[in-house]
Amino acid sequence: MDKKISRHEWKSNLLPALVMAGPVTLVLVFLVAVPLVYVGVMSFCSIDEYYNVVFKFSTENYVRLLNADYLKIYGQSLAMAFITTVLCILVGYPFSYLIARTKSKRKTLLYMLVIIPFWTNSLIRIYGWRTFLGTNGWLNGLLQFLHLTGEPVDFLFRQGTTVLGMVYCLIPFMILPLYTAIEKLDGSLLEASADLGARPFATFFQVILPLTSSGIFSGSIMVFIPCLGYFFVADILGGGNSDVIGNLIERQFQSGNNWPLGAALSIILIVMTLVLVKLYQKVGGDMDNLGV
Amino acid sequence: MSRKGKAKAKKGLGGVFCMLVYLFLFLPIVVIVVNSFNATTSKPYLSWKGFTFDWYIKIWENSSLLDAFGNTIIIAAVSTILATVIGTLGAVGMYKYKFRGKGIIDGLLYIPVVIPEIVLGISLLTIFTNVNIPRGMLTLILAHVSFSVPYVIFNVRARLSGYDNSIEEASLDLGANRITTFFEVTLPVLAPGIAGGALLAFTLSIDDVIISYFVNGQTKTYPLKVMESIKSGVAPDVNALSTLILVGTIVLVVLTQSGLFKKKR
Amino acid sequence: MGHIVEIEGVNKIYGKNHVVRDLNLTVEEGEFLTLLGSSGCGKTTTLRMIAGFEEPSTGSIKVEGESIEEKEPFERNVNTVFQSYALFPHKTIFDNIAYGLKMKKVPKAEIHERVMEMMELVQLGGFEKRYPTQLSGGQKQRVAIARALINRPRVLLLDEPLGALDLKLRKQMQLELKRLQRKLNITFIYVTHDQEEALTMSDRIAIMHDGVLDQLGTPTEIYEQPKTKFVATFIGETNTFDGCVSAIDGTDITVNLENGAVAGSGSGFSILEFLTVSVRPEKMKFSMEPVEGFSLRAKVKDFVYVGNVIKCIASLPNGNEVRIERLAGEELPEAGSRIFLYWEREDAVLIHNRDHLMFQMLENISLT
Numbered sequence: 001m002d003k004k005i006s007r008h009e010w011k012s013n014l015l016p017a018l019v020m021a022g023p024v025t026l027v028l029v030f031l032v033a034v035p036l037v038y039v040g041v042m043s044f045c046s047i048d049e050y051y052n053v054v055f056k057f058s059t060e061n062y063v064r065l066l067n068a069d070y071l072k073i074y075g076q077s078l079a080m081a082f083i084t085t086v087l088c089i090l091v092g093y094p095f096s097y098l099i100a101r102t103k104s105k106r107k108t109l110l111y112m113l114v115i116i117p118f119w120t121n122s123l124i125r126i127y128g129w130r131t132f133l134g135t136n137g138w139l140n141g142l143l144q145f146l147h148l149t150g151e152p153v154d155f156l157f158r159q160g161t162t163v164l165g166m167v168y169c170l171i172p173f174m175i176l177p178l179y180t181a182i183e184k185l186d187g188s189l190l191e192a193s194a195d196l197g198a199r200p201f202a203t204f205f206q207v208i209l210p211l212t213s214s215g216i217f218s219g220s221i222m223v224f225i226p227c228l229g230y231f232f233v234a235d236i237l238g239g240g241n242s243d244v245i246g247n248l249i250e251r252q253f254q255s256g257n258n259w260p261l262g263a264a265l266s267i268i269l270i271v272m273t274l275v276l277v278k279l280y281q282k283v284g285g286d287m288d289n290l291g292v
Numbered sequence: 293m294s295r296k297g298k299a300k301a302k303k304g305l306g307g308v309f310c311m312l313v314y315l316f317l318f319l320p321i322v323v324i325v326v327n328s329f330n331a332t333t334s335k336p337y338l339s340w341k342g343f344t345f346d347w348y349i350k351i352w353e354n355s356s357l358l359d360a361f362g363n364t365i366i367i368a369a370v371s372t373i374l375a376t377v378i379g380t381l382g383a384v385g386m387y388k389y390k391f392r393g394k395g396i397i398d399g400l401l402y403i404p405v406v407i408p409e410i411v412l413g414i415s416l417l418t419i420f421t422n423v424n425i426p427r428g429m430l431t432l433i434l435a436h437v438s439f440s441v442p443y444v445i446f447n448v449r450a451r452l453s454g455y456d457n458s459i460e461e462a463s464l465d466l467g468a469n470r471i472t473t474f475f476e477v478t479l480p481v482l483a484p485g486i487a488g489g490a491l492l493a494f495t496l497s498i499d500d501v502i503i504s505y506f507v508n509g510q511t512k513t514y515p516l517k518v519m520e521s522i523k524s525g526v527a528p529d530v531n532a533l534s535t536l537i538l539v540g541t542i543v544l545v546v547l548t549q550s551g552l553f554k555k556k557r
Numbered sequence: 558m559g560h561i562v563e564i565e566g567v568n569k570i571y572g573k574n575h576v577v578r579d580l581n582l583t584v585e586e587g588e589f590l591t592l593l594g595s596s597g598c599g600k601t602t603t604l605r606m607i608a609g610f611e612e613p614s615t616g617s618i619k620v621e622g623e624s625i626e627e628k629e630p631f632e633r634n635v636n637t638v639f640q641s642y643a644l645f646p647h648k649t650i651f652d653n654i655a656y657g658l659k660m661k662k663v664p665k666a667e668i669h670e671r672v673m674e675m676m677e678l679v680q681l682g683g684f685e686k687r688y689p690t691q692l693s694g695g696q697k698q699r700v701a702i703a704r705a706l707i708n709r710p711r712v713l714l715l716d717e718p719l720g721a722l723d724l725k726l727r728k729q730m731q732l733e734l735k736r737l738q739r740k741l742n743i744t745f746i747y748v749t750h751d752q753e754e755a756l757t758m759s760d761r762i763a764i765m766h767d768g769v770l771d772q773l774g775t776p777t778e779i780y781e782q783p784k785t786k787f788v789a790t791f792i793g794e795t796n797t798f799d800g801c802v803s804a805i806d807g808t809d810i811t812v813n814l815e816n817g818a819v820a821g822s823g824s825g826f827s828i829l830e831f832l833t834v835s836v837r838p839e840k841m842k843f844s845m846e847p848v849e850g851f852s853l854r855a856k857v858k859d860f861v862y863v864g865n866v867i868k869c870i871a872s873l874p875n876g877n878e879v880r881i882e883r884l885a886g887e888e889l890p891e892a893g894s895r896i897f898l899y900w901e902r903e904d905a906v907l908i909h910n911r912d913h914l915m916f917q918m919l920e921n922i923s924l925t
Binding site: 091099113228 | 306309310313314316317318319320321322323324327377378379381382384385386388389391393394397400401402403404405406407408409410411412414415416417418419422434435437438441445446470495499501502505506514515518519522526530531534537538541542545
C-alpha cells in the first residue's frame, strides 16, 4: 500500500517538481545567492601587499568607509537619485496621464514611441547627449548661431548633467508602471467625482492620485535604486565630478584592486536597497509590480 | 474663455508637453543617426564635415566591431534560450507543486530585479574568480542567464494567474500522458507569456553593459566595444551600426505586430 | 446489467480533513447515477478518484471488475466533463473534440468522420473552425460533452456540468443529457448540488453529507423514504419535528414533541428513542377541532403564492414554523385562525436521529 502511494506521488508530484523547479533553483542558488553571500564574506576580509584577498576577519573596510570623503559621496549619490526620481515623476506623470487617457487611435504607437529609443544601446545614447551638450556640440552651435552666447558654455561634467543622463536612462521605468496604473483607472470614477461637485484639482488629489499611487511607488523604486549604481552615466556625463556609489565600487574592482573594500561598498549598497524595498512594501507596494 | 475654448487650450498645451518629452527621448537618437553620416575622419569625430555613406561600408571592414556584435548576438541567443527554458519550467513548477524551500526560491527571484546591477556584476566576478572559471563567453552567458530568468518567470507567471488547471486534467483524461500534455496544452496556452519573457530576456542581454563589464575577461560584446570607444570618441561606424540595429529592430517589430493583427482571434 | 464501478471502503484524507469516509458504492452498467450533496460533501473528490486525478487514501476502486489503482488518468477508460468545461483555448472546436482520438492514434479520415458525426449529435454542426472563446456557455458545454463522449468511454463522469448555465438553458440541457445517455447507453456518474436536477435526471441518487454516503436509492425512494434528517431536509421541502417515542402499538407509533403529541407508523423503533418526524407540506393537514392521536396547535400567520401553489405558514407554540401547501382553489384556513395540525400516519416519515446522541440523553433525563 505504501509503495503504491509513493509511486503515484513520485510520478505525479515529486518527479515533475524536481524536473521543473530544479534548474531555476540551481541558477538562483549558485548564480545569485552564493555570490552575494561570498561578497558579504569578502567585505570582512583584507588584502596583502600584492592585492591578494586575505581571509581574516576584520571590520577595517567598514571603518574606512565611514570616512568623511566616502560619506560625502553616499550623500551626493542619494541626493542625485532623489532628484532624478522627483524629476521622473514630475515629467513622467503628466506625460503618462496624457498618453494613457488619450482617445486617439494612435495610442499604441504613442506607447511604443516611449520604448523604441531603448532599442539602441544605452551607452551610445548617453554619448549622444555628450555630443549634443559638449563645448563644440549641437546645443552650443545653436546658442552661438542665435547669438545668445559668445563663448561656448560647458554643459558637461556637472552634477546636473549626470542627473539629466539618469533621468533619460530611467524615465521609461517611471512611465511604464504609471501608464499601466492610469490606464486601469475607471473613467466613471472621474465622472462620479465631478458629478459630486469636485473640481478637477480636487478630483486629482482625492481620486486619481490615490488610485495611481501604486504606479508612482513602483516607478520610484525602479528609478531610485539603479541611480545609485549607474556608474557609466556619471563617467560619461559627469566626468568624475558627480560620482555615485557605483563609481566607488567599480574603481575598487577594476583599477583600485581592493576587492574587500569594494565588497564592503557593495554591502552598503545592498543595505540601502533593502531599506528602500522595505519602505516600498510599507507603503503598500507589491513586489510583483517591480521589474517591468 | 468659453468652456470649449478652455478645453482646446488645455489639449494644445498637453500636446506640446508630450512633443517635448518625445523630443527629449529621441534627441540622442537623432544625434547618433546624423553622426553616422558624418564625413569627419579625425577624433573625436564631433564636428560636421559633410554627408557620407562611407561609414556604413566601413562597418564591414572593422572586424573587432563585427566580432563584438557577433558575440553579443550569440550570448543573447544562447542565454535567452536557456533562461526561457529554465524560467518557463520553473514558473510552471513553482505554480503547480509545493516543495520545501519554495519560499526561499521565490524570494531569491526578486534579487536580480531590485539589487543594482553593479552588485550582481561584482558578486559574479568574485565567485567566478574564486572557483577559477576563466572569464569569457561562458561566464557572460551564465551571468546573462542569472539576471534574465526572473523576468521570464514573472512573465510566465502573469499568464499562469489566469490559467485553468483543469485543462491539463482534461488532457490526461482524454488519453494524453504528462509529457504530451505539457507540449500539447500547457506550453501553447502559456506561449504569449513565454514569448514576452524571451523577448525581454533578449533585449536585456543585448543592452547589458554593467554586468558584462565585470565578467567578460577578454571577450568583447557590442556594448563593451562602445564603452571602450567612448574614451577616444565614438567613431561614426559605431553610430552607423547602431542605426542599422535600431532600424532592424523597428522593422522586425512592425512585421510581427502586423502579423499578429492579421491572425486575429 | 453488471457492476461497472465498484467503490469499496474508500477514504480520502487531506492532512486533517477527512473528505470521504468509508465509502461503499456500486454503479450499475448503463445507469444514470447522481452524487448529490452540498459543497464540500466529498462528491467531487469521489468523482476525481474515479477519474484518477486523486488517489484514495485507503480502499479500492474497480472499473469493469478491474482494479484501476495502478492506472494513470490517461490509461483509464472513463472520461470527464469538467465543471469549467476545460476546453483547450488554443485549439479549434474540431481539434478539441478530436483530441482523445488523436491521442489514440486513430487514422485521420476516421477522426474526421467521427468528429463530424459527434458534432451533429450535439447539434454543433458548422462550428468546427471556431475557437472556444467564440462560443456561448451552452455551446461550450456541448463541446465538452462531445469531446468526452467521442472516446466511447465505459463511464462518463460529469462534474456539475450545468452549473454555469442559466435556468432555462439548464432545463433544456438536462433533457438533452438524459436523451444522449439513453441513446448511447453509457453509464453516467453525475455530480450536482441541485436536488431538482438530481430528481429529474437520475436513475439512482447517492446523497453525500460530510464525506458520508447518507442514502442511495431511486428518486422516489429518496423523496418518500428519507433515511436521515439531512436527506429529508435536503430533498424537497419538508416539515421536521424532533421528538421522543412515547408509545408503540404494532406499527403505530406515538411521538412526544415539545409542542404536543403526534402519530406515525414505522418499525424498528423503541420506547424513549429520540427521532425526527418528517411531513411534506403537501401532506400536512389541518382541522378546527382536535384530531385523535394529535395535539399540535398552530396559528396561521401568512400565505405565499407561488404560481398555482399556495403555501400557508403557521407557527407552533414554541415559535417554529410549519408549512402547508395546497393547489390554488383547495381549502386553506383563514389568516390568524387557530388550527390543529395532523397527518395520515403513513404520510409521516420517522427517522432515527443518530446525530443528536447527546441531546437524546438530555431529553431522556428530563422525561424521567
